Amino acid sequence: MYDLVIENVKLVTPQGVCAGGIALREGKIGALLEEGERPAAARYRDGEGGFLFPGAIDTHAHLNDPGYTWREDYSHGTAAAAVGGFTTVIDMPLQNEPALTTPELFDKKQEAVAGRARVDYCFWGGLVPDNFGQLEGLDEKGCVAFKSFLGPVSPDYAPLSYGQAYEAMESIEKFGGRAGFHCEDISTIQWLEKRMKEQGRLDWQAFLDSRPVAAEKIATLAVIEIARATGCKAHICHVSCPEVAEVIRQAQREGLDITAETCAHYLCMTQEDLLQKGPLFKCAPPLRSAAQRDGLWEYVADGTFSGIASDHSPCTWKEKHTQILGRRIENVFDVWGGISGIQSVFQAVFSEGCLKRGLPPEKLALAMCEKPARAFGLWGRKGALLPGFDGDLVLVDPNQEWEIREEDLCYQNPISAFVGMRGRGLPVAVWVRGELAAENGRPVGPEGRGRLVRKEKEGRK
Numbered sequence: 001m002y003d004l005v006i007e008n009v010k011l012v013t014p015q016g017v018c019a020g021g022i023a024l025r026e027g028k029i030g031a032l033l034e035e036g037e038r039p040a041a042a043r044y045r046d047g048e049g050g051f052l053f054p055g056a057i058d059t060h061a062h063l064n065d066p067g068y069t070w071r072e073d074y075s076h077g078t079a080a081a082a083v084g085g086f087t088t089v090i091d092m093p094l095q096n097e098p099a100l101t102t103p104e105l106f107d108k109k110q111e112a113v114a115g116r117a118r119v120d121y122c123f124w125g126g127l128v129p130d131n132f133g134q135l136e137g138l139d140e141k142g143c144v145a146f147k148s149f150l151g152p153v154s155p156d157y158a159p160l161s162y163g164q165a166y167e168a169m170e171s172i173e174k175f176g177g178r179a180g181f182h183c184e185d186i187s188t189i190q191w192l193e194k195r196m197k198e199q200g201r202l203d204w205q206a207f208l209d210s211r212p213v214a215a216e217k218i219a220t221l222a223v224i225e226i227a228r229a230t231g232c233k234a235h236i237c238h239v240s241c242p243e244v245a246e247v248i249r250q251a252q253r254e255g256l257d258i259t260a261e262t263c264a265h266y267l268c269m270t271q272e273d274l275l276q277k278g279p280l281f282k283c284a285p286p287l288r289s290a291a292q293r294d295g296l297w298e299y300v301a302d303g304t305f306s307g308i309a310s311d312h313s314p315c316t317w318k319e320k321h322t323q324i325l326g327r328r329i330e331n332v333f334d335v336w337g338g339i340s341g342i343q344s345v346f347q348a349v350f351s352e353g354c355l356k357r358g359l360p361p362e363k364l365a366l367a368m369c370e371k372p373a374r375a376f377g378l379w380g381r382k383g384a385l386l387p388g389f390d391g392d393l394v395l396v397d398p399n400q401e402w403e404i405r406e407e408d409l410c411y412q413n414p415i416s417a418f419v420g421m422r423g424r425g426l427p428v429a430v431w432v433r434g435e436l437a438a439e440n441g442r443p444v445g446p447e448g449r450g451r452l453v454r455k456e457k458e459g460r461k
Ligand SMILES: [Zn+2]
Pocket: 060, 062, 092, 311, 313
């Protein structure tokens, strides 16, 4: 006897899409069903021919909790994730007060957020110049990877030099962890930004010119070489363009364990959006050209990416337009950088990728579910429609047309570069470990069903 059978769906499995159904028991996938197969169950649901994806994993989100909860918090951020089809969110250690840089702070963060999540969540550990001695302890706690910056970052979180990255990766290699990087070369960017300001160039084109592809590629190549030298696993965050994706693909072909994510905004938006519409489209690395956006899809299709992340990086309207933490915004360089998107990523890339560009749904599932689960130690529980895996599911109606509107966003601050975007194909029901977590654009059930998921390690569950 199963708890729930979802029938009449197109199952998106690693082998491809097939018509059938799925049976769930005690929060886990019990069986994949042939078309018309109908075992005994407490409840049945007709999927009406929609696609049933595994729950997507957001490899990169800033939920700002505990700390900057006026920007976002677990209640709002995970409600938005549930509605959007992310059933697991890997939450960043910065934009937390304090940043998650010690094992003790792991427990404090868990205490602070437990009871408010609607989807499952993991923690990235912090990696800053003065916490190398804490990394193994953070790994023991269950951090799935360690996040550091090679480019400029907010004052509460210091970047690493390449030498420090080298030493950190030597340490992380010893316990089999993965080091993750924001790859933009700090010296290049700081110099170019200084030059722009000296020339009185304070417009959006100047911001773009201060963060060229070269800066992103220099830092990425450095990480690849340090990974090669130390043997440490690495993850390249938010790849913005095909030039950077290409060097990662080459490193993967050489056999290095380098994973990478891109973001929905790099796949769906361009620098023209920033130039025309301004602050809401500011992010780092910046949006690139239409040709670069188009080229990036090739690397989704060929399996280079382990994640199409949101890099959900919320802020207030004021922080995009007038002032940040009491400081007046004088020009584009002062504007808060970051795009809120955790609720919109899945529908945006399904519409743009699967429907407009003909990306097979199983390739989207590979990039958003299976490969992130494998990269971050969640495989076996998360990442695929397979018996024994968690019942994390996203039912997508491929025919439903949509327009993203502020009033439908669950965020603490419902402002987003995705507002106004139109497309087709919408998550209409989302389950987390067999429980309905969202339906038709609204969260369902109480907060607190989402659980902390620790990295899978030999001998530890
Ligand atoms: Zn980020």
